Amino acid sequence: DVKVTQSSRYLVKRTGEKVFLECVQDMDHENMFWYRQDPGLGLRLIYFSYDVKMKEKGDIPEGYSVSREKKERFSLILESASTNQTSMYLCASILGQGNEQYFGPGTRLTVT
Amino acid sequence: AQRVTQPEKLLSVFKGAPVELKCNYSYSGSPELFWYVQYSRQRLQLLLRHISRESIKGFTADLNKGETSFHLKKPFAQEEDSAMYYCALSREAGTALIFGKGTTLSVSS
Structure with a gap:
């Protein structure tokens, strides 16, 4: 059973x-x-x-960066949080093309 | 440009009524399409994919290349079907998905 975990549910x-x-x-x-x-x-x-160590920009990369030092871990970094980054953040992983993407439970981030 | 359109934000039906959640896509090659579902307080999960041609929880979806559609259907809605549904398209290169904006299905008794 695939497990994708995220460090915080609320932040x-x-x-x-x-x-x-x-x-x-x-x-x-x-x-x-x-x-x-x-x-x-x-x-x-x-x-x-x-x-590992490879990253690609998606559709909305501005204000974010990522780090992947180990295969199992993928970190999202907000260099300088802004209120418009208040959102639910979902992480996902997939074995290969055409397969199911497995999602984490999400982190609800509030920037005040 | 690749795009997924779900025209309905909210679909409200009564228990036992048929359900159709619409999804249209824009894609130049052979698309791979999926439906994902998110029940209240649960994580997003795959419901079905077009290549499987299977029925999950009574839901089916047929890829219509002529109409560029992948509508999700169920003949008799149940209250437990209430959830957010996302249609998704596999991008041309790699494994990333393009998601539609989602449709909330509300089934009431």
Whole structure:
């Protein structure tokens, strides 16, 4: 049973703070993703990674960066949090193309 | 450009009524399409994918390349079907998905 875990379910940060969101998967998946989920906008891809130390920009990478030092862990970094980054953040992993993406429970981030 | 459109934000039906959640896509090649579902307080999970041609929880979806649609259907809705449903399209290269904006299905008795 695939498990994707995220470090926090709820997070409250102040404007300008550096924020780290962590994601871990336990099924040796090579591909990992970060999305943000907003009402009326659906899921939008922020960054993804096909392998350790590799990263690709998604559709909305501005204001974010990522780190993948180990295969099982994919971190999303908000260098200087802003109020428009208040959102639900979802991490996902997948074995390969055409397969199911497995999602984490999400982190609801509030930036005040 | 690749795009997924779900025209309805909210679909409200009575228990036992048929359900159709619409999904249209824009894609130049051979698409891989999925439906994901998120029940209240649960994580997003795969409901079905077009290549499987299977029925999950009574739901089916047929890929219509002529109409570029992948509508999700169920003949008799149940209250436990109430959830947010996302249609998704596999991108041309790699494994990332493009999601629609989602449709909330509300089934009442």
